[in-house]
Amino acid sequence: MSCDVVVLGSFVADVAFRTRRLPKWGETFMGETFALGPGGKGSNQAVAAARAGAKTCFISKLGEDAFGRLARDTYAAEGIDTEFVFQADCATGAAAIIIDEERGENAIIVVPGACYTITPEEVDRAERAIASAKVFVAQLELPISVVEHGLRLAKKHGVTTVLNPAPAASLPESIFALVDYLVPNETECSELTGMSVATDAEAEQAADVLLKRGASNIVVTLGERGALLRNVSGSCFTKAVSAGSVVETTGAGDAFCGGFAAALAEGRAPQDAMRFGCAVAGISVTRAGTAPSMPKRSEVDDLLARS
Ligand code: RIB
Numbered sequence: 001m002s003c004d005v006v007v008l009g010s011f012v013a014d015v016a017f018r019t020r021r022l023p024k025w026g027e028t029f030m031g032e033t034f035a036l037g038p039g040g041k042g043s044n045q046a047v048a049a050a051r052a053g054a055k056t057c058f059i060s061k062l063g064e065d066a067f068g069r070l071a072r073d074t075y076a077a078e079g080i081d082t083e084f085v086f087q088a089d090c091a092t093g094a095a096a097i098i099i100d101e102e103r104g105e106n107a108i109i110v111v112p113g114a115c116y117t118i119t120p121e122e123v124d125r126a127e128r129a130i131a132s133a134k135v136f137v138a139q140l141e142l143p144i145s146v147v148e149h150g151l152r153l154a155k156k157h158g159v160t161t162v163l164n165p166a167p168a169a170s171l172p173e174s175i176f177a178l179v180d181y182l183v184p185n186e187t188e189c190s191e192l193t194g195m196s197v198a199t200d201a202e203a204e205q206a207a208d209v210l211l212k213r214g215a216s217n218i219v220v221t222l223g224e225r226g227a228l229l230r231n232v233s234g235s236c237f238t239k240a241v242s243a244g245s246v247v248e249t250t251g252a253g254d255a256f257c258g259g260f261a262a263a264l265a266e267g268r269a270p271q272d273a274m275r276f277g278c279a280v281a282g283i284s285v286t287r288a289g290t291a292p293s294m295p296k297r298s299e300v301d302d303l304l305a306r307s
Contacts, residue, residue, distance in 0.1 A: 002132035003057035004265035009042010010141035048258020057081035067092035088114035131157035176214030251290030
């Protein structure tokens, strides 16, 4: 089957604790709630794109264990193509997620496990799927050489590429020219440029630095301020789309990226795709969890019609 959106990325199990504060080293105290669910930035973005209505293919690697089965059950339920989800001979990874009970903010430790053993040769096996996609999406929870390989394959076939440089890391210069849409948040944008990204003007200045390095478009996600698109034509700001009170912000960036990719794959203009991504993220933060918080297409359409 040919897919609209192909996502190359991580799956890990999210082990999430809600608490009033972080423990100190050596301290044990009682938290509020606990949840285990599907996570990993790549996997979350694939779920967001699929629920937004895109035919979605995920390229990754899983262990043969309970967390790997959690991933496969998720993709079966969401109709995500898993032809190129490979089997590893090591354990699937996990993320320890601590969520501030009051503000919904988070602190995360990721141990990627099986997905991090994926090789460029395995990505080559998915070349047919990548070549026939409309949009190719990657993040930085896989080895950077594998991410660059995937972007290069997509570019070779003229597929629109989206790179979410998360978690924050520096990038090889060779990767920028392979990226049509680089989608960092403020922290990642600051890490990539060494510049402060606290205001809209600073976001524009940092985006210009990333444009000069070779990416075609920079989309800086600005949390409750929305998102900035910067390219050779100038700037375009999109306001955040609120769907209610914030319960948890974990996975909001993934919601944006998945929604943005799905909308681009439908042929929407970048500014329209950003608004769609903001609506997907706006709904996801009103719910607990990462992949489970991604909205269905009808919910996104309803919110946009009301906003
Ligand atoms: O972006 C949120 C994700 O980051 C979580 O699902 C966690 O698994 C980490 O990878």
